Structures are given as structure tokens and as C-alpha cells.
Amino acid sequence: MKAVQITHTNPLALSHFQQATLSYKQACYVESIQHYLAGLKLGAAQHHYIYADLAKAYEMIGDWDTALACLDIALRLCPESPTALRRKARILDEKACYDTLICLDGFKKPPPRKFLKQLQENTTKFSKQVVNSEFFSLTCHSEINSQTVWNICRLIYRTYSELGETLGCYPVSPVSISIENTNGTAKSQYSLPKWASGCYDGSIRLAYCTAGEPVLSILYALLRHEWVHLLVHHLANGHCPAWLDEGLAQSLARPMFQSEGFELQKAVQTERLLPFTLLSTPFSQLSPKFRKLAYIQSTAIVQFLIQQFGFSKIRTLLSQLSKGTPIETAIEQAFKRSLAEIPLAGTF
Numbered sequence: 001m002k003a004v005q006i007t008h009t010n011p012l013a014l015s016h017f018q019q020a021t022l023s024y025k026q027a028c029y030v031e032s033i034q035h036y037l038a039g040l041k042l043g044a045a046q047h048h049y050i051y052a053d054l055a056k057a058y059e060m061i062g063d064w065d066t067a068l069a070c071l072d073i074a075l076r077l078c079p080e081s082p083t084a085l086r087r088k089a090r091i092l093d094e095k096a097c098y099d100t101l102i103c104l105d106g107f108k109k110p111p112p113r114k115f116l117k118q119l120q121e122n123t124t125k126f127s128k129q130v131v132n133s134e135f136f137s138l139t140c141h142s143e144i145n146s147q148t149v150w151n152i153c154r155l156i157y158r159t160y161s162e163l164g165e166t167l168g169c170y171p172v173s174p175v176s177i178s179i180e181n182t183n184g185t186a187k188s189q190y191s192l193p194k195w196a197s198g199c200y201d202g203s204i205r206l207a208y209c210t211a212g213e214p215v216l217s218i219l220y221a222l223l224r225h226e227w228v229h230l231l232v233h234h235l236a237n238g239h240c241p242a243w244l245d246e247g248l249a250q251s252l253a254r255p256m257f258q259s260e261g262f263e264l265q266k267a268v269q270t271e272r273l274l275p276f277t278l279l280s281t282p283f284s285q286l287s288p289k290f291r292k293l294a295y296i297q298s299t300a301i302v303q304f305l306i307q308q309f310g311f312s313k314i315r316t317l318l319s320q321l322s323k324g325t326p327i328e329t330a331i332e333q334a335f336k337r338s339l340a341e342i343p344l345a346g347t348f
Helices: 011-025 029-042 048-060 064-077 082-099 113-121 146-167 216-235 242-253 258-269 288-322 327-335
Strands: 129-132 136-140 175-181 198-200 204-208
Touching (some): 048 082, 175 216, 216 242, 216 288, 242 288
Parallel strands (some): 175 204
Antiparallel strands (some): 129 136, 198 204
16 A cells, blocks of 8 residues: 555645555554545545555455445446456455355353353443353453354354364463454553464454444454464474465465465466475564465465375374374375475475
8 A cells, every 4th residue: 555645635634644545554444434535525536546445455454345335436446447356356356255154143142141241240340241161261352142142152163163174282271362453543561563464372352443333254254363383382392394384274264365376376377485494484584575475375385285195194294293203204194296296386
């Protein structure tokens, strides 16, 4: 998103657009939307790229329908806008991808009375809601309605069951899970990096940004991603290289977007695949330029391994790593091929 440069525009509107751009760069998406809307009320409604940028801010909070409506306005103003066309295609793909994760119709059943009573008893004056279960302890640091909290708990149970069966591993003690809405303005008390929406460091911490209730499908994907990190940490005894850890987490969290596939294809065609040594580095230490490709490339590598050998061999690989076996040797033992023979692994 580029800085807004509009001539012959109300100075106050221009100020709002500039602040919207700044807020977006700071990952304060709700605040960014508020400034875009305020600016549009004052003028510049004829500029298609304002609506295209507003759509991107709505995309970042998972409000795909409003984002698409903004892009439709942008395309009415400039039907051939490559930016608006590209963003519309991407958002339609993202929406379709997340819609496949859960069927929202199955999450309309109200929570049982026993759950509501427990939730009421564990709600503090600071809007903190706590749910304790045999398998997890959930703390919502931002106010969420009881129906959403109940649905989140159902998704945690599903994650526990499905990923446990897939990886053949279940947590040995209740998992501590915390969820917080940054609301686009407040800094997360957990100091998550701006590019991250989740973290596993012994407990699972999730952050989302919206003016209302969290988008369940996005929260579900984040939860599954961090839950995989939890299981892999135990299965590999902390010896899993970053590409395998992140690749498994991404593969089991959600399908790959078409835009990510295009980016991977472009990296292959231009010979920009990241070297394997870089993919073994914690992704938090990579620059934003390399981090996105590292996730995509690692996901593609792991998806190849899953499709070719199945999860039983993945579990064998993690078991070998848990014994301290070097990744090169563990790959040969599990898949009967060298690390260099794995597609998309880059160079050494």
C-alpha cells in the first residue's frame, strides 16, 4: 500500500488518507478503515485507488464482503485498474479458501446452560473470559459474546481431535490458549510481532483485529497452525528445522492460496527459490522480503512429502529428529532419498 498522493483534494480528507496509510503499515487495520471512511466523506470519492486501498484494509480484518464491495466501486470508477482486479481475484480466492474450513451453519446452535454458567462465573471486571476444560484452558482478553466463545471452544475440541489423529500425538497436559483483539489501535499485551497473528511458546497466543466478533474461520486456521507447532515440538523434542515445522503448520492449517501458488511459480521460473540453509533458519529472523516466500516454499515442500509418503512417514521423520538425528540422515531414513532430491528445496 503506497502513500496517498491526491491533488486538489480537501486538506482534511488528505490528512485522513495519509493517516489511513500509516495506520495500515502499523497493522492498525480498524483505525485505517476509520480514516479512509472519514476522508471519503470529505472528498476524493472519485479516486478509484482510495477504494482499492480501503478494500485491502477490510481484507486484513477478514471482512471480505465489504472489501469486494469497495473493489466493485473502484472498478466502476476505473474498470481496467490492474490493482483492483488483482486484489478482487485474491480476495475471492481467500474467501473461498476460508469458507472451506468450517461450515458456519453448524455453529449457530446456542451454548448449553452449563457452559454459560461457567463462563459467567469466570468473567472478570476486565472483560476477561476464562473457560477451563480437560484439554485446554482458554482466556479471552477481549470481550467476545458467549456464542462466539462457545464456538471457539468447539473448534479447539475439533483441533485437538483431528490434528491428534493426523500426527498421532495429543498434549500431555491442558493447553493454555489466549485470544486477544488488538482492535486496530491497542498494542497486544503479548508483544506479538506485527507480521504474526499467533505464537506458540509453551502456550498458544492468538491475536486478531476487528471492530466486532472474530472471524471464526480465520481464528480456526490460526489455532490449527499453532497447535501443529505444539505437537511438532513434542514429537521432535525441539529438533525440528524451521521449514518442516512451518511447512507442516501451514499445510494443516489451511489450503494454499492461488496467489501464493503464483508467487512460488514465479520464484521457480526466476530461480529465486530460497537456499535450504535459509529455510532452516527461524522465520522470525528473516526479512519480510524472504519471510513470505519461506512460508510458501516450505509449505510446498511439506505438501509434496505428505502426498508422496503420507503422514506415517512424516511421523517417522519427526521421531528420528527427536533422537537428535541430523535432518539429512532423518530424511534418507524416512523417505529413502536425499534432501537434495526433494522438489522446491532450493540450493544448499
